[in-house]
Amino acid sequence: MNVMYVVAIGSIAALIYVACMFVRVKGQPEGSAGMIKISTAVRKGAGAYLRRQYLGVGIFFAVVFIILLCMAFGGFLSYFTPFAFLTGGFFSGLSGFIGMRTATMANCRTAEGASRSLNKGLKVAFSAGSVMGFTVVGLGLLDLTIWYFILNTVFHSLPETERIAQITANMLTFGMGASSMALFARVGGGIFTKAADVGADLVGKVEAGIPEDDPRNPAVIADNVGDNVGDVAGMGADLYESYVGSIVSTAALAVAAGFGVKGVAVPMMLAAFGVIASIIGTFFVKTKEDASQKNLLKALRLGTYISAVLVVAGAYVIIRLLLPEHIGIYAAVLSGLVAGVLIGAITEYFTSDSYRPTRDLASSSETGAATVIISGLSLGMLSTVAPVIIVGVSVLISYYCSGGNADFNMGLYGVGVSAVGMLSTLGITLATDAYGPIADNAGGIAEMTHMPPEVRNRTDALDSLGNTTAATGKGFAIGSAALTALALIASYIDKVKQLNPDIALNLTITNPTVLIGLFIGGMLPFLFAALTMDAVGKAAQSIVVEVRRQFKEIKGLMEGKAEPDYAACVDMCTKSAQKLMLAPALIAVIIPIVVGLLLGVNGVAGLLAGNTVTGFVLAVMMANSGGAWDNAKKYIESGAHGGKGSDQHKAAVVGDTVGDPFKDTSGPSINILIKLTSMVSIVFAGLIVAVHLL
């Protein structure tokens, strides 16, 4: 298939772009010795964390690899699956690692750039963010290309239709490796970052009354490390997984829908073309030297929109060429892209302090912390309505325009294509998203090295700009997660039918096993959120104790005469995160298998549907409640409702602290949860079917 050469070109283009950006970032001045010192400490901390994390995850991967190998030996799986599992995990982890390395290299350089102008700061941060964005898509396409060529060689003797079916079925399973790695990265990184953040805030800001990012706070380096391992490495692994998952599940559905090689080529080509479109988009992200914050936002948006318009044009050509008789599939691409943008806009509306919801939330601080919490929770719950309707409409359009009325599988293929469409410009959307935590870190460095206040103001402007673009990024992440999960459910059922065409499938919602599956699936995100929030709480409490201890025992610390023991806090966060990420991650892997063994494939299908529905709603709610609390606090800090230090501000800080695990640990992890359960179900389908036929 010549298409794969195009994909390979897309991958190589992305990786070359990554190299250029990396070199560009590296060539920037690093700043003063103090800045370098802090940046080095953060880099070392983040590196130490990732090493420890990969070690722990390595054990998990080794165990699962052996289990998969045994299953392959027993005939429940193809022999490629265990290895595909490993490569998926490897590339997902590598994406996170490269992104994190670049980010920790860029933080002091961004601060140094910001000391000259806002635009200089943006350039460094955005270039570093681009490294993350294009590493994800480049490595994702690379993994696909390598496996495609391997599998194509192995199955070269089969006739085309059968060969492509074998290839896509095998490729589907390597999503599980990527999902597992992503879950660990998101959960572990999320626990780390929020434990450090909450711990630093609770003792530093609330008890000792010192400002955020004050160098006297022993948890301040850990807090900065957390931004890198959670918001950068975690997000990279997460979106790698979404990207690859949506492509391979759509490819598998193409075979089921009878579209053959050309149907498989559509998502691949869309993705490859999206990389080129994204690279072109990045060239438009530049402004005049004296640009205002508004102009910067325009510049970032311009890049994203140009990429999207290019994809809109290119997708038409791709589908016209490959599936000219099914041009309706083009509507699926469009609906996916539009849905992503709309969910992003809704997210921004509910979480930005330019709009009423967050302002009302800020004003609820007038009556204390309890009303801040109640209003924030209800804001998050309310914000789920529009995304649900948007996803619903998008699914309907994708399904029926792709021929779902005539053939069920064609419609589901359309849903998959819309997810791929949504993620096709991931290179640039992720770049605009990933630069936020870099700017955040730069601000920390500016604060700690006592740079002039205008530098901090500029990094704050970049950071808050990042929050806005991150809202769009979050829209794409959660929207694509829902669509990909739906495509994966369809792939699962398809896989089961392939394994045994005579299996008694009864997927009606009145079948009690489906119903119970729905119930368990609906409960799973709640259990998962509970465990991850608890983990943050526990880890934060240990940090609180440690910070209090240092304040008490290190003489001269509060007066700035002695230095706190930063490394102890980093180490403690690392250990806690490693220990506490295990339970939630294992649950995501084990529950679909247990449900499969007890309730069979119908129960699993119910589980996946219930999990996707409740997971989507809960993830949106948690992300938006958390985002709104964060910005309501910032709004008050900007002078509203009594400003910094007032009782209203204290009430808002409670909201922000509750929101931390909501928006940065539990919420985004649920995105991965809903896909990982589907992936696990697909990989273990052979075993489940065999057990239930005994």
Added chain:
Amino acid sequence: MNVMYVVAIGSIAALIYVACMFVRVKGQPEGSAGMIKISTAVRKGAGAYLRRQYLGVGIFFAVVFIILLCMAFGGFLSYFTPFAFLTGGFFSGLSGFIGMRTATMANCRTAEGASRSLNKGLKVAFSAGSVMGFTVVGLGLLDLTIWYFILNTVFHSLPETERIAQITANMLTFGMGASSMALFARVGGGIFTKAADVGADLVGKVEAGIPEDDPRNPAVIADNVGDNVGDVAGMGADLYESYVGSIVSTAALAVAAGFGVKGVAVPMMLAAFGVIASIIGTFFVKTKEDASQKNLLKALRLGTYISAVLVVAGAYVIIRLLLPEHIGIYAAVLSGLVAGVLIGAITEYFTSDSYRPTRDLASSSETGAATVIISGLSLGMLSTVAPVIIVGVSVLISYYCSGGNADFNMGLYGVGVSAVGMLSTLGITLATDAYGPIADNAGGIAEMTHMPPEVRNRTDALDSLGNTTAATGKGFAIGSAALTALALIASYIDKVKQLNPDIALNLTITNPTVLIGLFIGGMLPFLFAALTMDAVGKAAQSIVVEVRRQFKEIKGLMEGKAEPDYAACVDMCTKSAQKLMLAPALIAVIIPIVVGLLLGVNGVAGLLAGNTVTGFVLAVMMANSGGAWDNAKKYIESGAHGGKGSDQHKAAVVGDTVGDPFKDTSGPSINILIKLTSMVSIVFAGLIVAVHLL
């Protein structure tokens, strides 16, 4: 059907028992003039609220009645439905009204009783609670009996099988009236009670630093009124609806399963026998004069368990006699009863300060309000796991033991029977539940009239005992709601098939309309919770402003020299509750109709399933988080973690305040929401089917 005479006897027995208990309560001494004054103020406030509520709801009922009449005229409904709708609403409202009247009569008498001994106090409160419990079951069975005889007379010319089908189909629809009334009562009462509570606490306890139930607090009477209109009248209407809903849906499923008249008789007989068993149980609720709190709990439990054992024995005889070839259905009754008890036990484990979860929650107050909120939310989420599994197992047992393997409809009938089994002892479980708010009110009266501290201690003991028994009551309420909702979904699909056997039903979860229905259904409880919490927040804020105004403007109020304007707060709560209950209630009615018009019956089926699953999980979470926060605060007040007035206590009060709308407004209302949407779907099925066949 002679069975209906038995049901009539059950109903009359319950109502006679109610009359006896009412007379007994009324015969107790009312206490001092001060007590009578407060009790009268509470009674008047509650009466005024209910009058206003029934007026507002009356308009809603009139509008819907006319709509239903038009639909009947258009041939989409039977002519009985509009009238059945009215009677359902009437009896549900009447249950709440009688319960509330008795409760407001009993509060001062309970305080007076408690001034003599704990046991005397218990007797009065429990007798008053029994009035509520047996009014609900008595009126429920009365409504059923009357309609049965009317319909039986009208359809007397039809052959038996057809006649019973007509009767059950018509009776099914009057659940909508009961559900609508219940929703208004729960939401309106819930907003009232929590607005008053939160408002009173925020200004009184937190700002002014005066104790709970202090007569100087202008919102204190409103707070006590709230207990009666929310926790008594609201709960009565709620459980009336569960009780009747489970019986009529099971009766309708009996016809679908081909069990005919005898199958219909089973739930009726179970309910009637349950009334007798409950009355017998109440006779065992007595203790020695100097009983300890532990002995009191034993006495209450003894009554409940004796009733349950009697039902266990009686159910065997009933099923043996009526459906001897399907004795497996007996397992459904047992599984329902056991599931109710188990969910109650889980609720108690998670929300009582005798166990670890609530104690850990209390200790999270050491690090401030934010960790109290995070821990409480995660506790509630974690507590959903066991109930989901219990309901799941119970459904499986009921379904398969009732012959679901051979005939789908038989299995669903079994699920319905298990809900009826769970609710059969409602008379006594509701009595042990409803006496809690009465004891709470008595405590308020004791505080306000400056009775000796041991009286308050005794009413507190009764109140906390009530919290424990209420946990069991909540287990039955939420468990039966889930099972009834499932039975109603089955009835809905059955109804659609009856309306048009050729309709294109495709209820598989991969059908996109079902999937989108699932998504919308999964989002609905979140939307509903958001609106009800917002309503509490808004209403509470207006109370806060009013209380602050009175503290400021009424001279000598804080010194106890002047009296606050209690009526202004009651009036304000009433108005807010009336205004704010409309939006959430209308949403529950309108959304299933809109989804039906847009997505057809498959979409509605998905909606109902998604709504039931997410609603169950969210309701359990909100109820348990709220309960645990409440008890964690009480635990700290009892001296742990710094005790009353400490920073830890302040943090716990924030949790309790957030928990108020969770456990008393949103959580229990979701129980009704999941049934009302099903009821609305059933009533409007004729219209939806007709529109989609156009």
